[in-house]
Amino acid sequence: MSRTLTLETAARRGSLIPLSTRLARALIRGLPLILVAAGWQIAPSVGLISPEALPPLSAVATAWWGLLMDGSLASNGVSSLWEVTAGLGLSIVVGIGAGVLMAWYAPVDAIVSPLMKSLYPMPKSALIPVMILWFGLGAGSKIASIFAGCLLPVVLSSYNGARGVDQSLVWSAMGLGASRRRVLWEVVIPGALPEIMAGIRNALAISFILMVAAEFLVGQNGLGYLISFLGDGGVYDAMFAGVLTVAAFGFFADRVYLLLMQRMLRWRE
Amino acid sequence: MAGISFSEVRHTYRPPRGKPVLALESVSLDVQDREFVALLGPSGCGKSTLLYLLGGFIPVESGAITVGGKPVNGPGRERGIVFQNFALFPWKTVRQNILYGLEKQGMAKVEREKRTQDLVELVHLKGFEDSYPSQLSGGMKQRVAIARTLAVEPEILLMDEPFGALDAQTRALMHEELLAIMRRAPKTVVFVTHDVREAVYLADRVAVMSARPGRIKEIVDTKLKSNARGEELLQTREFNDRVDHLWKLVRDEAIRAQGAHE
Amino acid sequence: MAGMMEPARRESLLTALRVGSGILFFGAWQLTAMSHVFSEFLLPSVPVVAERLWHDLVSGDLVSGIVLTLIRTFIGFALAAVGGIILGVSIARVPLVRWFFDPLVSAGLPMPKVAFLPIFMLWFGVFDTSKILMVAFSSIFPVIVEAWAGTQNIDKYMTWSAMSLGVNRHRFLWEIALPAALPQVFTGLQVALPIALIVDIVCEMQMGGEGMGGSIMTDMRFADSPGVFAYIVAIAIVGMVLVKAMEITRRRLLLWHQETQTA
Numbered sequence: 001m002s003r004t005l006t007l008e009t010a011a012r013r014g015s016l017i018p019l020s021t022r023l024a025r026a027l028i029r030g031l032p033l034i035l036v037a038a039g040w041q042i043a044p045s046v047g048l049i050s051p052e053a054l055p056p057l058s059a060v061a062t063a064w065w066g067l068l069m070d071g072s073l074a075s076n077g078v079s080s081l082w083e084v085t086a087g088l089g090l091s092i093v094v095g096i097g098a099g100v101l102m103a104w105y106a107p108v109d110a111i112v113s114p115l116m117k118s119l120y121p122m123p124k125s126a127l128i129p130v131m132i133l134w135f136g137l138g139a140g141s142k143i144a145s146i147f148a149g150c151l152l153p154v155v156l157s158s159y160n161g162a163r164g165v166d167q168s169l170v171w172s173a174m175g176l177g178a179s180r181r182r183v184l185w186e187v188v189i190p191g192a193l194p195e196i197m198a199g200i201r202n203a204l205a206i207s208f209i210l211m212v213a214a215e216f217l218v219g220q221n222g223l224g225y226l227i228s229f230l231g232d233g234g235v236y237d238a239m240f241a242g243v244l245t246v247a248a249f250g251f252f253a254d255r256v257y258l259l260l261m262q263r264m265l266r267w268r269e
Numbered sequence: 270m271a272g273i274s275f276s277e278v279r280h281t282y283r284p285p286r287g288k289p290v291l292a293l294e295s296v297s298l299d300v301q302d303r304e305f306v307a308l309l310g311p312s313g314c315g316k317s318t319l320l321y322l323l324g325g326f327i328p329v330e331s332g333a334i335t336v337g338g339k340p341v342n343g344p345g346r347e348r349g350i351v352f353q354n355f356a357l358f359p360w361k362t363v364r365q366n367i368l369y370g371l372e373k374q375g376m377a378k379v380e381r382e383k384r385t386q387d388l389v390e391l392v393h394l395k396g397f398e399d400s401y402p403s404q405l406s407g408g409m410k411q412r413v414a415i416a417r418t419l420a421v422e423p424e425i426l427l428m429d430e431p432f433g434a435l436d437a438q439t440r441a442l443m444h445e446e447l448l449a450i451m452r453r454a455p456k457t458v459v460f461v462t463h464d465v466r467e468a469v470y471l472a473d474r475v476a477v478m479s480a481r482p483g484r485i486k487e488i489v490d491t492k493l494k495s496n497a498r499g500e501e502l503l504q505t506r507e508f509n510d511r512v513d514h515l516w517k518l519v520r521d522e523a524i525r526a527q528g529a530h531e
Numbered sequence: 532m533a534g535m536m537e538p539a540r541r542e543s544l545l546t547a548l549r550v551g552s553g554i555l556f557f558g559a560w561q562l563t564a565m566s567h568v569f570s571e572f573l574l575p576s577v578p579v580v581a582e583r584l585w586h587d588l589v590s591g592d593l594v595s596g597i598v599l600t601l602i603r604t605f606i607g608f609a610l611a612a613v614g615g616i617i618l619g620v621s622i623a624r625v626p627l628v629r630w631f632f633d634p635l636v637s638a639g640l641p642m643p644k645v646a647f648l649p650i651f652m653l654w655f656g657v658f659d660t661s662k663i664l665m666v667a668f669s670s671i672f673p674v675i676v677e678a679w680a681g682t683q684n685i686d687k688y689m690t691w692s693a694m695s696l697g698v699n700r701h702r703f704l705w706e707i708a709l710p711a712a713l714p715q716v717f718t719g720l721q722v723a724l725p726i727a728l729i730v731d732i733v734c735e736m737q738m739g740g741e742g743m744g745g746s747i748m749t750d751m752r753f754a755d756s757p758g759v760f761a762y763i764v765a766i767a768i769v770g771m772v773l774v775k776a777m778e779i780t781r782r783r784l785l786l787w788h789q790e791t792q793t794a
Contacts, residue, residue, distance in 0.1 A: 028630075029630075029633070029634060030634060031630075032630065032631045032632070032633075032634050032635055033634050033635065033638065036635065053653065053654055106541075106545055107544075107545070107548060109545075110545040110546075110548035110549045110552070111548050111549075111551070111552045111555060112552070114549050114552045114553070115552050115553070115556055118553075118771055119767065120774075121725055121770040121771050121773065121774035121775075122766070122767040122770045122771070123725065123728045123729045123732050123766055123767075123769075123770045124729055125729045125730075125732045125733045125736070125744070126732055126743070126744070126747060126762070126763055126766040126767075127763070128736070129736070129747050129748060129750070129751040129759050129762075129763075130759055130760070130763055132751060133572075133573065133751060133754075133756055133759055134573055166354070166356060168352040168354060168356035169356050169358060171321075171324065171326045171344065171350065171352075171356070172350065172352070172356045172358075172417075173358075173369070174326070174343075174344040175324060175326075175344045175345075175346070175348065175349060175350045175418075176346065176349075176369055176370030176373055176417070176418075176421055177346045177370060177373035177374060177421065178369075178373055182373075186369075187358065190358070190360045191358075191359075191360075193360070205641065205643070208643035208645075209643055209644075209645050209729065209730075209733075211643075212643050212645045212646050212648075213645050213733040213736070213737075216645075216648065216733075216736075216737050217736060217737065217748070223646075224646070227646065227649050228649055228737075230649075231649035231652065231653065236653065239649055239650070239653075240650070242646075243646050243647055243649065243650055246643060246646035247642040247643065247646055247647075248642075249643075250641060250642050250643040250646075251638060251641050251642050253641075254641030255641070266401075267359055267360045267361075267401040267402075267403060268359065268403060283542065
């Protein structure tokens with residue numbers, strides 16, 4: 001049975017299909033992206049759109065290379081990466097802890113969950129001004145904005161995940177001799193993991209929105225700052241290059257996370 | 270000694286929102302050591318609740334439940350439970366699931382690996398040790414659940430409609446396997462079911478429960494004289510008389526339960 | 532599930548805690564403010580913020596801010612809803628459309644769309660058009676994806692039943708496919724609306740032009756901390772009301788759906 005299963009998955013992933021066929025399929029699939037890119041190159045070049053409004057892709061690529069070479073991509077990229085990692089990382093640790101405890105201890109649940117549920121729809125971007133008030137114009141306010149914005153999605157997904165863990169799993173573990181604390185670590189948290197990880201994926205997207213928005217507003221460094229600085233200065237080809245970099249950054253962060261998620265949740269099939 | 274005694278057990282179910290419901294009303298029942306007793310009744314009669322009380326998963330509010338003379342206070346390893354939905358840890362492989370209780374016991378590594386292997390063979394799952402539950406069929410999952418429970422050698426086996434989610438053929442096979450395992454290492458069993466034939470086939474005695482609020486309506490001796498097994502037994506007059514008798518009792522309750530709902 | 536307190540008493544205690552949590556929140560805020568651990572500037576006291584809210588409410592500033600923000604958010608959201616549903620359904624039903632948009636949507640969905648804000652400013656200026664289009668662009672992706680999935684995953688037995696009962700292709704879309712996809716489409720809208728609000732506030736903060744995001748930024752620039760806190764409270768309430776309104780609409784719209792029955 002397990003052998004037929006692996007065969008099927010292998011076939012679905014295409015490893016039994018010849019390389020040339022797979023290449024052709026990838027090409028057909030990716031063609032729309034190539035068409036868009038070609039349109040982007042041609043339209044401003046032939047004067048269909050003003051190159052001021054849409055610099056041709058080649059100009060954007062050249063500008064990107066320039067940004068890479070003069071080190072502005074690296075230095076601003078590093079500070080953006082640090083903000084997202086610190087803010088999101090903190091919210092994951094605090095959020096899982098708080099969410100699981102809420103689900104596990106009824107009195108904590110009774111006090112905290114109505115608050116969480118009413119604050120959850122809070123438009124996260126509105127937190128940025130308060131954080132600037134509190135932490136000034138440095139990285140602190142950006143990290144705090146990301147932390148505060150990502151916290152509730154992680155808390156709520158951990159809470160829902162932990163509450164959704166099948167009662168019979170908890171009882172089975174207890175019947176097999178696990179203490180309540182062990183059950184928390186060995187049953188509740190793994191059982192809640194699919195939902196926790198989905199919540200973190202959500203938080204990852206929010207962290208990028210907040211990172212970029214905060215960097216627009218708190219201008220000193222970061223990719224968001226770089227984009228708006230270039231835009232204000234009228235260097236549009238470089239601005240487009242910056243926007244594409246941030247977009248790609250967000251895209252790949254999500255893809256890498258998705259791979260991690262699939263790996264960690266392999267048991268779900 | 271692992272005799273069980275319920276005396277005057279009452280239980281009220283309190284949903285988070287809504288009115289409390291009297292689920293069990295004064296249930297008294299004695300189960301002998303190494304006896305196989307089935308709790309039979311219409312759905313919603315509180316038979317699973319009775320099992321969870323015995324398991325120590327929900328606290329006894331009124332009345333007393335004792336095991337080997339000692340009152341039940343929380344879950345314990347001497348009472349192993351098997352659920353209808355298998356309740357396997359989906360993130361653990363077959364082997365890891367069976368190992369879980371042994372690790373809790375603090376059994377030495379070599380010994381618990383050996384024991385796990387024995388159990389895998391006992392329930393005919395050789396070759397699937399490293400599969401995840403999601404890769405197994407329903408019957409296989411339930412065999413893993415049974416092996417996991419047997420691993421810690423409980424004196425009492427609590428079974429909550431364990432074969433209810435399986436198709437008829439698989440269920441019949443599982444019946445034979447369960448009886449074979451019980452012959453090899455007899456245990457006290459409390460088996461919840463709503464399947465009359467299953468109850469008569471497996472149990473020494475069947476306790477029929479009334480519709481909500483649950484009470485023990487009648488206890489029927491189902492230790493058959495016939496030596497027949499499997500298909501043959503199902504044909505005997507003795508078997509079918511018991512089934513007919515129990516079926517009438519259960520049907521009356523099911524009709525009552527439905528009347529109460531409408 | 533914890534201790535072994537008597538259930539009835541335990542239940543009433545928990546209810547008291549639940550009701551008290553709001554009081555507890557504002558109480559903790561007020562106590563912290565009164566303790567002077569943080570200055571009046573960093574954490575204004577509850578009465579100060581409440582007074583400011585009242586003042587802004589009476590003067591009409593707050594109402595006009597809320598109205599401006601809501602108008603931009605709703606127009607952008609409506610564009611995303613209509614465009615997203617049309618595109619999602621077409622992707623699910625027309626192979627050529629699917630071929631073209633599949634890679635674009637899967638690339639666009641996880642991208643941080645706010646990063647495109649300077650481009651929108653370049654193309655459409657800093658006034659309403661640019662904000663509304665930015666809102667629409669940011670919130671359209673979840674609608675497309677859910678409408679697509681919802682239309683794609685219609686139960687095949689239901690399709691077969693409808694076909695054997697004689698529904699034609701055109702009718703099928705309106706009478707079967709869209710109603711069947713509605714729960715999932717609505718999920719997409721429920722994801723999209725908060726995004727629309729978040730992005731509109733970012734746009735207002737960055738481009739100005741009043742609205743709640745513009746006002747909170749102005750107050751911040753003038754280091755007017757009671758004003759910032761008053762707007763945070765107001766924005767939180769607006770967010771809460773919008774999300775609640777979506778939930779209620781969903782329940783009304785999906786009366787036939789099992790999720791409504793179990794609730």
